[in-house]
Amino acid sequence: MIEFRNVVKTYGSGKRRVTALQGASFIVPSGALAGFLGPNGSGKTTSLKLMVGLLRRDSGEVSVKGLDPEREEREVKALTGFLPERPVYPLSVRVEDFLRHVARLRRVPWSDVRRIARLVGIDKYLDKPIKAMSRGYLQRLGLAQTLLSQPEILLLDEPTANLDPIARMEMLELIATLKRDLGATVIISSHILPELQLVIDYAVFIHRGVVIDYGRLDELSAKYGAVTIYEVKTSREPRRVAQQLIGLEHVKGVLIKDDNTLEVHVDSRASTEVHHVLDELVSEGLVLSYEAKSSYLDQLYRRAVETAG
Amino acid sequence: MKRISLDAILAQTDFIVMNTLGKALITLVILVSVLNGVFLPVTGFDPDATKGTEVFLGVIYTLMAALMLTGIADEVGTGQAMIYLVQPITKREYMAAWLLAGPALLGVSYIAAILIPALVLSPRLVTKPIIYEPVIYTLGELLYIALLTLFLSLLLRNKSRAVFAMLSFMFLIPALGLLILGILSSTLGLHISDEVLTVFTSIFHPAVVIFENDSMVRVFGLLYSYGGSAALVALLLKYSERIEV
Numbered sequence: 407m408i409e410f411r412n413v414v415k416t417y418g419s420g421k422r423r424v425t426a427l428q429g430a431s432f433i434v435p436s437g438a439l440a441g442f443l444g445p446n447g448s449g450k451t452t453s454l455k456l457m458v459g460l461l462r463r464d465s466g467e468v469s470v471k472g473l474d475p476e477r478e479e480r481e482v483k484a485l486t487g488f489l490p491e492r493p494v495y496p497l498s499v500r501v502e503d504f505l506r507h508v509a510r511l512r513r514v515p516w517s518d519v520r521r522i523a524r525l526v527g528i529d530k531y532l533d534k535p536i537k538a539m540s541r542g543y544l545q546r547l548g549l550a551q552t553l554l555s556q557p558e559i560l561l562l563d564e565p566t567a568n569l570d571p572i573a574r575m576e577m578l579e580l581i582a583t584l585k586r587d588l589g590a591t592v593i594i595s596s597h598i599l600p601e602l603q604l605v606i607d608y609a610v611f612i613h614r615g616v617v618i619d620y621g622r623l624d625e626l627s628a629k630y631g632a633v634t635i636y637e638v639k640t641s642r643e644p645r646r647v648a649q650q651l652i653g654l655e656h657v658k659g660v661l662i663k664d665d666n667t668l669e670v671h672v673d674s675r676a677s678t679e680v681h682h683v684l685d686e687l688v689s690e691g692l693v694l695s696y697e698a699k700s701s702y703l704d705q706l707y708r709r710a711v712e713t714a715g
Numbered sequence: 716m717k718r719i720s721l722d723a724i725l726a727q728t729d730f731i732v733m734n735t736l737g738k739a740l741i742t743l744v745i746l747v748s749v750l751n752g753v754f755l756p757v758t759g760f761d762p763d764a765t766k767g768t769e770v771f772l773g774v775i776y777t778l779m780a781a782l783m784l785t786g787i788a789d790e791v792g793t794g795q796a797m798i799y800l801v802q803p804i805t806k807r808e809y810m811a812a813w814l815l816a817g818p819a820l821l822g823v824s825y826i827a828a829i830l831i832p833a834l835v836l837s838p839r840l841v842t843k844p845i846i847y848e849p850v851i852y853t854l855g856e857l858l859y860i861a862l863l864t865l866f867l868s869l870l871l872r873n874k875s876r877a878v879f880a881m882l883s884f885m886f887l888i889p890a891l892g893l894l895i896l897g898i899l900s901s902t903l904g905l906h907i908s909d910e911v912l913t914v915f916t917s918i919f920h921p922a923v924v925i926f927e928n929d930s931m932v933r934v935f936g937l938l939y940s941y942g943g944s945a946a947l948v949a950l951l952l953k954y955s956e957r958i959e960v
Binding site: 455458459460461462477478479480481483484486487488490492493494495496498499503507508510511512513551 | 717718720722723726727729730733734735793794795797798799800801802803804805806808957959960
């Protein structure tokens with residue numbers, strides 16, 4: 407479990423002092439795949455860096471599996487893998503030499519380096535200098551160094567930033583797979599909420615250095631009553647499909663937009679059940695396709711901010 | 716008190732030497748060895764006469780070493796240090812690695828660069844204690860300047876600014892200081908003794924005290940360089956806890 411209690415962090419001094427975290431308190435339980443969500447400059451990166459002792463807090467308490475990252479720096483770092491948002495690598499160093507160094511610090515055998523390199527798909531780059539890697543592969547290298555000792559906690563700071571759409575989805579799928587295979591606690595910070603809702607099961611909402619709310623996604627959905635909007639393409643008889651959908655318990659409304667398009671408003675907590683029904687309609691040939699048009703994480707975040715005032 | 720991991724320090728030291736300082740260090744050692752090999756026959760292998768060349772080579776070596784060590788400003792300033800500091804190595808161990816790869820290794824390689832040519836060209840010279848005297852003074856200056864460079868680099872977190880600060884400390888400030896002292900002595904009619912001038916210069920280049928006959932000035936120079944170096948090591952290790960990346 408990771409816990410922050412009234413954590414304050416400021417940068418600079420005097421008139422240039424900037425408060426990055428204003429008494430942040432939250433808990434991320436073990437085994438969660440948590441999203442650390444908020445706009446740029448809200449304090450996400452600061453929080454992640456405090457978790458591994460890269461920054462020193464002004465006041466408050468940080469606990470990572472019962473350890474203080476400032477006092478028990480090496481122990482916490484041994485438990486965690488951290489992927490910085492914009493990692494700066496020694497570009498002229500060969501990928502293999504860099505990973506060997508990380509493996510030595512993490513006391514991991516060379517065979518594990520090869521295995522992780524294969525897992526994240528950078529094995530063909532091992533004998534090349536880091537500068538030969540594209541942005542997407544650099545992100546994979548970051549993930550490789552993060553995963554080397556199979557850490558219990560993965561901290562990923564904007565892991566999809568600067569990646570093209572395909573690479574972003576690949577990265578998220580890779581993270582979900584790793585979480586499933588390693589059973590680690592994963593915290594992903596991101597300001598791009600729609601893509602995160604595909605993988606996370608827990609969220610910490612942060613806004614201007616203040617943690618507004620945190621908890622399991624279904625609990626937060628229930629609390630803030632978020633609605634997901636689907637665009638449904640029908641083959642024929644949109645009214646018949648609309649009637650079937652409006653009868654469902656969690657469908658809040660159906661709008662017939664044109665001869666073959668419906669807009670369906672669904673209670674976000676029940677999106678899985680509605681997916682089943684839509685899938686059945688697809689198999690019956692009544693529905694051609696459907697897609698979520700609004701991110702319910704976006705809505706949850708907005709409502710949490712509004713509620714917090 | 717945090718436990719120190721020697722394994723982590725040595726792993727990071729290895730990496731710094733192999734990937735950051737290695738090539739520049741080898742080039743520097745070869746350059747100074749060759750220059751020393753050229754100068755030694757010119758001095759007629761007279762231990763007393765080698766003093767000047769050793770101090771000169773010491774200044775060159777120290778200058779190049781200082782420029783190399785500003786590399787830590789790059790690592791910390793650009794965020795490259797983060798890639799290492801997210802691994803199981805504490806900030807103090809990371810600093811200790813730079814101290815080993817930097818001042819310590821530079822000191823040993825400097826001694827080698829001075830003594831190996833002497834050993835090759837005139838083995839008898841190496842048996843005379845007098846040849847070690849300038850090595851002791853110049854080594855003190857090298858360590859002091861190297862450690863000061865590391866400290867300023869950490870504070871400034873920018874290689875260009877760190878290089879400017881070190882060049883100012885080594886050349887600009889002492890030159891300006893001597894100019895001001897000269898103007899004061901000529902306009903106010905003050906007599907400034909050689910000892911005072913040497914002590915002033917030794918603040919920036921402690922090895923110059925070797926040319927002073929006054930033993931008190933020489934002791935001051937040694938205490939200043941080695942004592943200052945020890946204080947800087949303690950300061951760097953303490954300050955390293957405050958590094959934020």
